[in-house]
Amino acid sequence: MTSLIARSLIPRNNPTLSCKINHSSIPFTTNPTPSLSFSFSLFKPQFLSFNNSGCGRVHSVHPHRSSQNPLRILFSLETLILFIFSLSLLCLRIASDVIVPDFTHRWHQLIAFSEESEAKFSHYPSHLWRAVVAYEDRRFFRHFGIDPVGIGRAVLSFSALGGGSTITQQLVKNTLLKNERTFSRKIVEMVLALALERTISKLRILSSYLSKIYWGHGIYGIELASYFYFRKHPTILSLGECAMLAGIIPAPELRSPLRDPGRGKKYQVRVLKRMVEVGFLDIETALMVVKQSVHLHADQADYVDGLLPLMSSFREQKGSMDSIMKEIWDWETESKIWEAREDMERWALSIQKRNTSKISISNDKLDIQL
The missing domain is CATH 1.10.3810.10 (Biosynthetic peptidoglycan transglycosylase-like)
Incomplete structure (x- = not known):
């Protein structure tokens, strides 16, 4: 009875109150009455404990935190699986579209x-x-x-x-x-x-x-392109012809030398410059190749896509007008080719001056160190 009264006196919502019940040995009684002792603390941990052998021990008023760890791990695993699955579906959707x-x-x-x-x-x-x-x-x-x-x-x-x-x-x-x-x-x-x-x-x-790859005029592959433009097998192509073919790859229809030989020479010069910059070619060889003429071989029947050069329309005219227009066209083409050659020569001269200055600077540094 006393124990029940003591328990009822302890406020349930007061975490700073603890109760200790000690059983003292009393020889003249068969049912010993436990002695009560109350201690109040403002800074003790929040738990309620009983030292009575007949009472259960309560270590904490709050539930065990360790019981939440498996749930958190399971939640994290489910989130990861869901993320991977969603990402896989997104990748499949993107891949199926392209x-x-x-x-x-x-x-x-x-x-x-x-x-x-x-x-x-x-x-x-x-x-x-x-x-x-x-x-x-x-x-x-x-x-x-x-x-x-x-x-x-x-x-x-x-x-x-x-x-x-x-x-x-x-x-x-x-x-x-x-x-x-x-x-x-x-x-x-x-x-x-x-x-x-x-x-x-x-x-x-x-x-x-x-x-x-596509080489223009409905041609795919280097073998067909080599025969179409130069009537040659790729094994016997010259350096200038290879440079001209490489120059038309980004836009074959626009850069085709059959449409404009001067434009083809322009992109040939660009390719030769890149080869010199990368180290595949020396400047002297590049200058020699630029001065060489490239002979294009394509019949009128080969232009099935309507990309006939202006020369084909001039040939249909009769009399002296045909020869006059042909001379004008050849003059414009030759002028573009000469411009490309001069551009290459100016570029080569600037490269040679730059290399000469670097060599002189390195020699001066070597003399100073000596």
Whole structure:
């Protein structure tokens, strides 16, 4: 009875109150009455304890915090699984919008085609792939499928026409992806370029690229392009012809030398400059190639896409007007070619002066150290 009264006297909502019940041994009673002692503390931990052997021990008024850890772990695991699942669905949705329906078949076909093209590639002249690499992707043999330097330059220049794509990315874009120009397609293109670089070698990628890209006038592949423009097999192309072919890759229809030979010479000069900058060619050889004339061979019947040069319309005229217009056209073409040559000579002269100044400065520093 006394114990019940003591328990009722303890406020339940007062965490600073503790009760201690001690059983004293009283020899003349059969049911000893426990003695009560109350202690009040403002700074003790918030628990209620009983020292009576018949009472249970309560360590804390609050539930155990350790019981919440499995729930938290389970909640975190479920959140992670849900995030991964949602991300996978998003990636599949993006990929399905930009990847061709027969992607798996085309992927295996590209791998098999790369083996065949590599065998032909070994017979091509070295200045062919050097011209293409120098103009399209100068760091091709150093990057892993994506060129961070090229991407950064394209972003900083705010190029609306794109840019920064490597040869591997262009091969993936032309073979495995749709034609939509979207940001999601660019992301998928980078991922597939990384995968392709780890599947086949650099030489296979380069040989497949040359054998699949568009060269203008409905022509695909370097063999057809070489025969269409120069009536030659790629194995006997000269350095000047290879440089002219490499210069038309970014925009084949616009830069076609059959439409404007002067424009073709202009982009040939650009390719030769890039080859000198990369180290594939010396300045003296580049100047010699620029002075050489490139003979184009294309019949009128070959222009099935309506891209006839102005010369074809002049030939239809009769009499002296035909010869007059032909002379005017030849004069304009020759003037553009001479401008391209002069531009190359000025550039070569500036490079030589720069190299001479660097050599003189290095010699002066060496003399001072000595």
